[in-house]
Amino acid sequence: MEGVCVTAGDRSILSGFDMSVARGEKVLIKGRSGIGKTTLFRLMLGFRVPSSGILYFEGRPMDAGLAWDIRKRVAHISQDSDIGEGVVRDMLEEIFSYNANKGHFDPEKLRSLLVELSLQEDVLDKKFENLSGGEKQRIAIIISLLTKKDIFLLDEITSDLDAKLKRKVVDMFVGNPSWTVMAISHDSEWERDGVRVIDLEKLQEDAGVCD
């Protein structure tokens, strides 16, 4: 990301922002609410176009075609848990019917992930919208793991989990050396050895300016 600026109306969200993440790196992004953490992810997924500056992915500058590729290569869990409705099992079926995910569904792995994240199997027959915040987060985590990606954008995925689960989830994502992980979180659980911390507040202070 080079010299990225984002403005909403006359308010500047990111200005002259530079950042790069290498393959296999684990990065924690922190900073007070509203500073633009989620906006960073939205930029990377092409949900938002910077007012100036360029993003690169594997050396290619961002354009619409690349955005569609990135969405297929990257697993993103949004902070907003409104990712679907209806019975969880049907949601999974829909997601794995997408061309990009076809054949990736592994019932064995699903079962083991449910156990690992302390969910009963009958959660699959419940309606997603009736689940608790923590359950929704865990379902979203499971979906992202089942899609067999190796780049993860995780937006506040541990906020509603108890201490034990927080540790487990962070272990999962940080423990795999081939995964590239960028996590937005206020949880100190993510601040570990081997995790690079990017403090947006500090970065913004010595960032460039936008035209």
Place this chain on the structure above:
Amino acid sequence: MSATDITLTGIVFCFLLLMIPVLISYHLNLKLIGSTLEAAFRMTVQLAFVGFFLTFVFELNNSMLNIVWVLFMVIVASYTVLKNSQLKYSSFIIPLVTAFAVTNVGMLLYFNSFVIGLDDLFEARYFIPIAGMVIGNSLRANIVGINDFCDQIQRNENRYLSSLSLGAEKYEALKPYLRKSLINSIRPTLANMATVGIVFLPGMMTGQIIGGSSPLTAIEYQIAIMIAIYVATVMNIMLCVLILMYRVFDEYGIFRKDLLKGT
């Protein structure tokens, strides 16, 4: 046998009936007196105009003129759909007119040639009233379907984006909303079809019976027209929502709020 003409006295008695909704509106303060009178007035003027115009068109029975009149209906229908939607006229009127024309006129030609078996496909007596019925129903379904689709997309923006970030193509991510809009817009037509004859006698059938046709002929026509209406409606709304899916999103797959009115 032909229908009895309604006399001027009869018309006056009919308009007197409007006093009832006006009184109700006055007592309950519904503020509908103005709209009631305006609607009644507009209807009268429009129908009077159409009455004279159609007499002229039927007597002339010129294919070109009939086609132009049906195209005019198509344009008014498309305009009405947009008027009742949040979408900008300038960006959608042409695709919508095209969708209306292709599906409804296509159905009309099929209907006149294979179902009724007319020699002159554009014979005013068939072409224009049947066009009115088919287009009128498509219009209603499109108002429901297009509004529903736009509402859903805006209400579920996060969910839609998360489908995209889960690797969905635009079409895959929009399929649930396409499905819902189609169901919502088609359901009234289906319900109509399922209860016709028992709950209500459709206008065309009533018209034919009053006009002197045997109820059996009226029923033949009614069955045929109900199917034509249903199929044209499904094709029309499907095409319109597909056009929306194609046009209302930018190349990144993001909903283009700039295509909404008031932006």
